[in-house]
Amino acid sequence: MLIELQLGGNILGGSIPSSLGQLVKLGTTLNLSSNGLVGDIPSQFGNLVELQNLDLSFNNLTGGLATLRSLRFLQALNVSYNQFSGPVPDNLVKFLSSTTNSFDGNPGLCISCSTSDSSCMGANVLKPCGGSKKRAVHGRFKIVLIVLGSLFVGAVLVLILWCILLKSRDQKKNSEEAVSHMFEGSSSKLNEVIEATECFDDKYIIGKGGHGTVYKATLRSGDVYAIKKLVISAHKGSYKSMVGELKTLGKIKHRNLIKLKESWLRNDNGFILYDFMEKGSLHDVLHVVQPAPALDWCVRYDIALGTAHGLAYLHDDCRPAIIHRDIKPSNILLDKDMVPHISDFGIAKLLEQPSTAPQTTGVVGTIGYMAPGMAETKHIRNCLFFLASMYTLIGNLGF
Incomplete structure (x- = not known):
């Protein structure tokens, strides 16, 4: 009865004969190391239940070690430097601590035992089963979380900005409507x-x-x-x-x-x-309407005087003062009785009168009716009225 078989170092080549699985009474040792063997471990190896020592090192064997799961009496195992892959069976994990180099040179092997198992403490040469996959999944999960988080934060910021814009627009609209209803x-x-x-x-x-x-x-x-x-x-x-x-x-x-x-x-x-002012503007009366209405000196004087009263009211009686800044014949309207009415306050400015020094303001008005070089409001007012009065009396200033 054969109890030990030593074939190591013979460079036999080829695959492991399945017939070796018939040596069911092989009790101590089977050594097939350094033979250049290829292929998987035959499933018949599961029949060698009494085997105590197995050496398959330094070959090119592939596949998994699941066939060795039934070898309950193994005391020594060496499968180093092959191309085995997959998880190490539970009954073989003990060799990770007893003979730490038993699984060297098999990058595809892994362990799935608990880290609290003392037999796994020497398993630093093997990676956890599914570890790379878990890490990849975990990495992808983190990326997905980052992307979703960024999208969520971006959406929240856009929503906040939108709400601010809507609120601002509504406030502006309400403000405009409030002013509108006043008038x-x-x-x-x-x-x-x-x-x-x-x-x-x-x-x-x-x-x-x-x-x-x-x-x-x-x-x-x-x-x-x-x-x-x-x-x-x-x-x-x-x-x-x-x-x-x-x-x-x-x-x-x-x-x-x-x-x-x-x-x-x-x-x-x-x-x-x-x-509606029936006679139109002073400019129309003097230059547009044909035949031109009769304007004696008394009527012209009354137009100039009425315009002066209107300006005096704006400048001296209104608080704050109202500066027209564009007194010209086309802005002096005449009713059916030739009474003047100052119009066009579209460029009027409400000026708060200071308590100390006289206030100055920028020059605004129609070219030809502004006094060149003048900056103070009072001077502008006097000059403008003088020009309008001269226009009323003479009819054309030659500008």
């Missing part, structure tokens, strides 16, 4: 004006100013008005400018100043309703 006229009157001007057709235009266009509107009642249409979005800050004009005009009550009747704010447009 809002009746919607029915505005509808009548729109109907009378055929939706502000150009044929009803009677004048154009720096902030808008003026239309003539004859309502069904027979009342005639001048309606000024302002484009709020035409210029940056024009909404505030328009609101300033509304506030200014709404407070003014003087026989020589144009009187605001009603006003409306609608989306990108503002509308201001005035009494």
Whole structure:
């Protein structure tokens, strides 16, 4: 009866004969090392249940070690320097501590025992089974978490910014609506004006100013008005400018100043309703209307005097003072009795009067009616009125 078989170092080559599995009484040793063997361990090796020592080292064997799971009496094992792969069977883990080099040179082998098992403490030559896969999965999971977290944070920031923008827009809209309602006229009157001007057709235009266009509107009642249409979005800050004009005009009550009747704010447009001045502007009377109406010196004097009263009211009686800055014949309107009314406060500025030194302001106005080199408001006012008065009396200043 064969109990030991020593074939090591013979360079036999080929694969392990499956017939060796029939040596069921082989009890002590089977040595097949250094033979250049290839292939898997035959499944018949599982029949060598009484084998105590097995040496398969220094070959090119492949596959797993699962066939050796039934070798319960093994006391020594050496499978180093082959191409084995997969997990080490539980009954072979003990050799990791007893003979630590038993599994050297097999990078594909791994262990799946608990790290608390003392037999695994010498397993530093083998990697945990599934470790690389777990690490890869864990790495991918971390990447996914980072990406999702970044997307979430980005979405939250976008949502916050959107909410801020909406709130800001709503506050602006509410502020504009609040100002609008302070000056809002009746919607029915505005509808009548729109109907009378055929939706502000150009044929009803009677004048154009720096902030808008003026239309003539004859309502069904027979009342005639001048309606000024302002484009709020035409210029940056024009909404505030328009609101300033509304506030200014709404407070003014003087026989020589144009009187605001009603006003409306609608989306990108503002509308201001005035009494219609039958004679048009002083410029029209002097140069446009044919035949020209008779203007004796008394009428011219009354126009100049009325204009002076209107300016004096704006400059001296209003608090804060209102500076027109663009007094010219086309901004002096005449009613049927030739009484002058100063118009066009679209460029008016509300100036807070300081308690000490006189305030100066930038020069604004129509070229030809501004005094070159003048900067102080009082000088501008005096010079402008002088020029307008001379225009009234003479008819043309030659500019």
